[in-house]
Amino acid sequence: MNPFPLALAGLRHRRGTALALALLVALGVALGVGVGALERSLRQGAARAADAFPLIVGAPGSPTQLVLTAVYLQPDTVTLMPGSVLTRLAADAQAGWVSPIGFGDRWRDKPVVGVTADFVTLGGRRSLAEGRVFAAEDEAVIGTAVPLALGDPIVAAHGLAHAGVDEDDADTHHHGDSPYRVVGRLPPSGTPWDHAILVPIERVWEIHGLGNGHPEGVERIGPPWEGQVPGVPAVVVQPKDFPGAYALRARYRDAQSNAVFPAEVLVSLFRLMGDVQAVLSAMAMASAVLVLAAVFLAFSGLVAARSRDFAVLRALGAPWRFVLAAVWLELALVLLGGVAVGLGFGWLGGWMAADALGRHARVAVTVAPGWDEVLLALAVLVAGMLGALLPALVVWRRPPGEALKR
Amino acid sequence: MLPLQLQGVSIAFPNPPGPPRIILRPTDLVLPAGAMVGLEGPSGAGKTSLLHALAGLEPVAGGSIRWGAENLAKLDGAARARWRRRHTGLVFQDFHLIEGLSVLDNVLLPVWFDMFRAPRALRDRARALLVGMGLPMPLPPLAVLSRGERQRVALARAVLRQPPLLLADEPTASLDAEAAAKIGSLLVDLATTSGATLIVASHDPHLLARLPIRLRIAETELERLA
Numbered sequence: 001m002n003p004f005p006l007a008l009a010g011l012r013h014r015r016g017t018a019l020a021l022a023l024l025v026a027l028g029v030a031l032g033v034g035v036g037a038l039e040r041s042l043r044q045g046a047a048r049a050a051d052a053f054p055l056i057v058g059a060p061g062s063p064t065q066l067v068l069t070a071v072y073l074q075p076d077t078v079t080l081m082p083g084s085v086l087t088r089l090a091a092d093a094q095a096g097w098v099s100p101i102g103f104g105d106r107w108r109d110k111p112v113v114g115v116t117a118d119f120v121t122l123g124g125r126r127s128l129a130e131g132r133v134f135a136a137e138d139e140a141v142i143g144t145a146v147p148l149a150l151g152d153p154i155v156a157a158h159g160l161a162h163a164g165v166d167e168d169d170a171d172t173h174h175h176g177d178s179p180y181r182v183v184g185r186l187p188p189s190g191t192p193w194d195h196a197i198l199v200p201i202e203r204v205w206e207i208h209g210l211g212n213g214h215p216e217g218v219e220r221i222g223p224p225w226e227g228q229v230p231g232v233p234a235v236v237v238q239p240k241d242f243p244g245a246y247a248l249r250a251r252y253r254d255a256q257s258n259a260v261f262p263a264e265v266l267v268s269l270f271r272l273m274g275d276v277q278a279v280l281s282a283m284a285m286a287s288a289v290l291v292l293a294a295v296f297l298a299f300s301g302l303v304a305a306r307s308r309d310f311a312v313l314r315a316l317g318a319p320w321r322f323v324l325a326a327v328w329l330e331l332a333l334v335l336l337g338g339v340a341v342g343l344g345f346g347w348l349g350g351w352m353a354a355d356a357l358g359r360h361a362r363v364a365v366t367v368a369p370g371w372d373e374v375l376l377a378l379a380v381l382v383a384g385m386l387g388a389l390l391p392a393l394v395v396w397r398r399p400p401g402e403a404l405k406r
Numbered sequence: 407m408l409p410l411q412l413q414g415v416s417i418a419f420p421n422p423p424g425p426p427r428i429i430l431r432p433t434d435l436v437l438p439a440g441a442m443v444g445l446e447g448p449s450g451a452g453k454t455s456l457l458h459a460l461a462g463l464e465p466v467a468g469g470s471i472r473w474g475a476e477n478l479a480k481l482d483g484a485a486r487a488r489w490r491r492r493h494t495g496l497v498f499q500d501f502h503l504i505e506g507l508s509v510l511d512n513v514l515l516p517v518w519f520d521m522f523r524a525p526r527a528l529r530d531r532a533r534a535l536l537v538g539m540g541l542p543m544p545l546p547p548l549a550v551l552s553r554g555e556r557q558r559v560a561l562a563r564a565v566l567r568q569p570p571l572l573l574a575d576e577p578t579a580s581l582d583a584e585a586a587a588k589i590g591s592l593l594v595d596l597a598t599t600s601g602a603t604l605i606v607a608s609h610d611p612h613l614l615a616r617l618p619i620r621l622r623i624a625e626t627e628l629e630r631l632a
Contacts, residue, residue: 002522005511006504013506312502315463316563317491318519320484401455401464404498 001322006313007329010306018334021298025338026345028291029380032284033346033373034353039277040372041354043270045365049191050262052122055245057081057089057252058234063260064269070101070234071262072361073111073192083213083229085257089237090223092251094244097123098223100232104204105156110146112156112180112197114204115236116222120186123238131184137203137212137221140180143196144188145362154180154197190364205230288380295338296387299331303391310395311403324392331388335381343377407439407570407601410460414469415479417455429455432469433628437603437619439570442594444617445607446631447624453607456623457573460605461494462486473571491519495564495602497593499576501556503563509536509545513562528566535562539592554585558592565596572597574606578613586610 011018050071058066059081068074089098099119105112117133120126120141131150134141142148156179180199188194200221202212212218213225237259239245245261252259303310306327313323351367358365412435418426429452437443447453458464460471462478463486471478473493481489490496503512513532517524524532537543539558551559557577564572574593578586590613597604608614620631 001520002518005507005518006515009504009506009511011506308502309504312498312504313515314487315461315490315496315498315502316516316519317487317489317494318516319487319491322519399464401458404454404458404463404502 001319001325003322003326003329006309006326007333010302010309010326010330011333014302014305017298017302021295021302022334022338022341024291024298025295025335025380025384026342028288029339029342029377030345030349032281032288032376032380033343034349035277035280035284036373036376037347037350037367037370038353038357039280040370041350041365041367042357045190045354045358045363046269047263047266049189049363050266052126052189052191052193053236053262055237055239055248055259056234056262057085057237057248057257057259060255060258063258063265066234066258066260067262067265070236071191072363073113073196075103075233078233080231080233081235081257083225083231085252086232086235087225087229089235089252090225092248094240094248096238096240098238099236100201101234101236102201102204102232104208107146107154107156107197110143110195110197112140112154112199112204114201115198116201118222118238119236120184120198126187128184129187131182134183134198134200134221137200137206137219138180139183139199141184141186141198142182143186143194143198145194146185146197148182150182150185152182154182156180156197188364192362194364195362201232292380292384292387295335295384296390299388299391300394302330303327303395307395307398307403311398311400314400315404320396323396324389327392327395328385328388331391332385335384335388339377339381339384342380343373346373346377407603408474409439410435410437410441410571410603411472412436412469413472415459415466415471416468417452417459417464418467419455426467428626430623430628431626435621435628435630437605439603440597440601441603441605441619442597442617443603443605443619443621444614445605445621445623446609446614447622451623451625453623454575456628457575457605457607460571461496461573462490491516493569494571494573495567495569497557497560497564497572497574497577499579501553501560503548503556503559505548507548509541509548509551509559512548512559513566515563516566532562532566535565540588552585554581554588557581557585557589561589561592561596565600565602568600568602570602572602572604574604574608576608576610577606578608578610587612590616 053071056066056070059079061079065076065078069078086100089095097118099116102114103111120133129144140154202221206212210230211228213227213229214220215227237248239248249259310323347367347369354365354367412433414432414434416432417429421427445453459466466479469479478486478489504515510532514524517528536545539562541555541558577593578589581589594616606613606617622629622631
């Protein structure tokens with residue numbers, strides 16, 4: 001038997017209705033798929049951004065704010081941690097390398113961030129895309145998204161959030177007298193740091209009249225800092241080993257400072273996001289169910305409109321499985337088309353939303369097709385195809401004579 | 407070819423909450439193989455119901471309909487469908503073609519009940535039937551066919567597999583006089599050629615005049631006129 005010509009004839013004859021129904025299914029599926037894909041990719045993008053930050057030490061307070069500051073360069077109202085903690089960290093035997101993260105200036109919309117050379121190379125693990133690490137106070141390494149070339153001068157403007165630094169000037173005065181020169185460029189990381197300009201922390205302190213952290217007359221850069229060390233918003237610490245990481249975290253959780261693993265903070269953030277996602281998923285599911293219900297209502301209409309055709313089939317002696325298959329196939333093809341298109345729409349929508357959100361947060365977010373969404377689409381498809389049996393059975397139960405007599 | 411034997415056949419429809427509505431009281435009738443039968447009677451008297459019963463489309467209330475050794479009245483729905491597929495060709499007043507299928511595919515439709523692809527011989531026969539009935543080649547789309555042409559397509563569908571029993575329900579009622587005459591001739595010619603038993607329910611005197619056996623159904627009685 002071959003019910004395909006008949007099913008296709010039905011679709012052809014009512015192509016407008018069939019198309020509208022398929023689109024309805026597609027929208028329902030796209031919603032569910034899009035929400036899932038978006039949530040997953042945002043989580044992956046956010047987690048990847050934290051890879052370079054094993055342990056962060058900052059002033060006591062919100063761990064989330066600390067992570068936002070150091071990892072995502074979104075210093076909001078960060079309180080400063082006393083410089084003495086930085087001195088202690090730099091001398092700690094269990095710390096591999098340490099780097100303060102100090103904000104102060106910006107160039108256009110790119111933040112100038114004071115760090116150490118170890119942070120630039122992640123203690124030797126990261127090599128630069130071009131050039132070299134800064135070796136003097138007036139040298140800078142730029143992120144991949146900063147539109148400058150090696151050798152270009154940078155005249156930074158004051159004004160990006162510079163938490164806690166007393167500021168008596170206008171918000172954006174030019175430090176025309178203290179330019180940097182670009183000597184290196186970082187490889188792309190897909191994080192807000194791609195937009196950052198990394199300079200020696202000493203220079204950031206000096207520009208704000210806070211000394212350079214070293215004893216009077218010493219003009220080198222990098223740890224140890226044995227002079228008057230200003231307060232810093234955050235310090236990145238690379239522990240020497242795994243037990244050391246926990247020891248450090250415990251040791252620097254006191255009245256003066258707070259130590260957090262960014263991964264840990266993200267997990268709790270994601271738990272919150274997970275709740276939101278559960279709500280979104282439930283809504284997406286509900287909409288999918290509603291769409292399916294609407295589709296079946298429409299299917300019943302479609303089947304009723306074709307009841308004469310089905311009666312003719314039976315009058316011509318079609319076996320029940322042929323009639324069943326023809327009705328079911330017609331509905332199944334509509335569902336299949338809708339689900340396939342919906343899967344594509346969902347991924348595309350998720351990708352576009354993730355891209356927009358990621359651009360906003362300067363985090364590279366890539367939406368890759370995942371099995372979760374395929375499974376969701378398959379679930380809708382299977383539910384729909386099982387449901388499509390109902391109209392098919394209704395057709396069989398109706399006596400054919402009635403429809404033929406008009 | 408086999409004779410069609412009706413013994414004590416009665417037809418009634420459930421009519422809740424009242425008693426069943428009787429269409430035909432128990433009736434005996436024997437139609438020899440190859441008989442050409444005209445069935446007349448007032449509208450609503452049960453011509454269509456009788457045809458449907460003979461085609462196994464609807465169960466009878468009582469009696470037996472024998473085609474050779476087989477008793478149609480004893481078969482269940484699926485078996486009647488199989489019997490219908492193998493033994494009957496049906497023609498309707500309103501053609502009942504499937505919109506969205508091509509003309510040729512409409513003729514080949516019953517083939518797909520059993521096969522995935524119509525064999526070459528059947529495709530050739532379908533085309534030959536259509537050409538023989540005067541349809542233009544190449545075949546136009548179904549949507550542009552006249553009513554007379556549509557009924558010819560339906561006729562080709564009915565006789566494609568040379569059924570021994572040809573049942574037609576008012577085949578000319580929705581056609582103009584010229585088309586009706588043409589369809590009437592085709593129907594009688596096709597039945598004559600294949601030796602099939604032909605039963606035509608009709609009001610059309612020209613068509614009825616060409617059928618040697620005449621039956622009349624009225625007020626639940628079936629009587630033989632000639």
